[in-house]
Amino acid sequence: MMLGTTPGIQPIATPQPMTPLQSMTPLQPMAPVQPPKPWKIKFPAIISGILSFLQFGITFVIIGCEVGSVLIDMVTATIYVGFWASLFFIFAWISQATTSCCCRNRGCATYTLIMQVISLFFAACVIGFDSYYIIYPTTCFFSSSICNGLGTTRGLFYTYSNFYNIKIPLIKGQLAAGAVMFVLCLISIGIYIITTIRVYRAAKRPIVYPQTTPYSVPPYSMPPLPTGPDGMVIAPPALNVRPPKPGSPLYHRPMIILDNGEGRTNDLVCPTCSTMMNVSVRKKPPQ
Numbered sequence: 001m002m003l004g005t006t007p008g009i010q011p012i013a014t015p016q017p018m019t020p021l022q023s024m025t026p027l028q029p030m031a032p033v034q035p036p037k038p039w040k041i042k043f044p045a046i047i048s049g050i051l052s053f054l055q056f057g058i059t060f061v062i063i064g065c066e067v068g069s070v071l072i073d074m075v076t077a078t079i080y081v082g083f084w085a086s087l088f089f090i091f092a093w094i095s096q097a098t099t100s101c102c103c104r105n106r107g108c109a110t111y112t113l114i115m116q117v118i119s120l121f122f123a124a125c126v127i128g129f130d131s132y133y134i135i136y137p138t139t140c141f142f143s144s145s146i147c148n149g150l151g152t153t154r155g156l157f158y159t160y161s162n163f164y165n166i167k168i169p170l171i172k173g174q175l176a177a178g179a180v181m182f183v184l185c186l187i188s189i190g191i192y193i194i195t196t197i198r199v200y201r202a203a204k205r206p207i208v209y210p211q212t213t214p215y216s217v218p219p220y221s222m223p224p225l226p227t228g229p230d231g232m233v234i235a236p237p238a239l240n241v242r243p244p245k246p247g248s249p250l251y252h253r254p255m256i257i258l259d260n261g262e263g264r265t266n267d268l269v270c271p272t273c274s275t276m277m278n279v280s281v282r283k284k285p286p287q
Contacts, residue, residue, distance in 0.1 A: 039106045042198040044191060049100035051188055055093035058181045059086050062126065065174035072167040073155040075147055076140050077133040082174055085122040089181060092119035096188060106199075113192045120185035126178030130171050137168060 066082025095112040133139060140147035226234045 037105065038199045038202050039109065039195065040104045042202065043099075043104060043109065043195045045100045045104060048096060048188075048191060051184060051191070052093045052096035052100060055089065055096060055181065055184050058177050058184065059089040059093060061177040062086050062089065062174055062181070065170045065177065068170045069167050069174070071156050072162045072170075073158050075142050075154055076163070077137050077167065077171065079129055079141055081126050081129045085126050085178075088115070088119045088122045091115050092185070092188075109192055109195070113189060116185045116188040116192075120182060120189070123178050123182040123185055127175060127182060130175035130178060133171050134168065134175065137164070 062082045063086045066078075066080065066086075069078055069082075070080070092112075092115045095108070095115045099108045099112045228234050
């Protein structure tokens with residue numbers, strides 16, 4: 001059968017068969033995400049930072065009171081507790097500040113705990129010695145010759161009036177600062193204990209992770225295209241948007257007008273553009 005077209009008539013385009021899509025390259029396994037460390041999450045860094053700042057201030061208050069006390073009288077009612085105790089207070093607030101900002105893991109927190117326990121003991125020493133000096137202001141732990149000295153041998157600003165009007169109030173102020181340091185050390189120890197309990201409870205609580213495979217498609221990727229048994233992509237159903245042609249049972253089929261004359265010429269009408277084409281039908285000669 002041969003087809004011939006009249007001049008100016010465009011032939012109908014022959015649809016090409018669809019080729020199956022190539023198989024998609026499997027996605028690479030996603031790298032496992034390291035879960036955040038529970039201690040870093042549970043540890044109250046802001047409260048710890050405030051605590052270290054307060055210990056910093058109290059430490060220098062204790063040192064300042066000890067300096068003023070020694071300048072007035074360096075042998076009576078003193079054992080220089082504000083100097084040697086403050087060395088441990090300095091290490092305590094530095095470690096507390098480091099735990100709050102730079103080294104937020106359990107190892108650094110444990111070191112801070114040890115320093116706070118030591119500072120707690122020396123804060124108790126400050127409280128004990130200062131309380132004793134307030135009750136017994138003439139106490140002297142040195143030799144009799146040194147304790148009985150007068151004038152500048154006892155202090156740069158020693159006078160009877162300065163001793164009772166300045167030195168004793170400085171000792172009381174150091175006592176109050178030592179009590180505050182004692183409370184701050186207790187708070188720091190309490191923070192460590194509470195954080196340890198929270199981390200322990202978090203470790204006991206089961207964590208449910210979503211079921212994933214090594215080749216899981218991320219949620220933002222496009223869904224796979226539907227394919228048939230032959231691997232061809234299944235196209236969505238076509239929507240009929242054109243009205244049916246009169247005289248044709250199916251509007252999407254071309255309408256053929258038969259002419260029974262010689263040569264059996266048929267007129268083929270395109271349903272899309274209404275183009276008229278002539279079709280000549282000839283018998284195939286016998287082999």
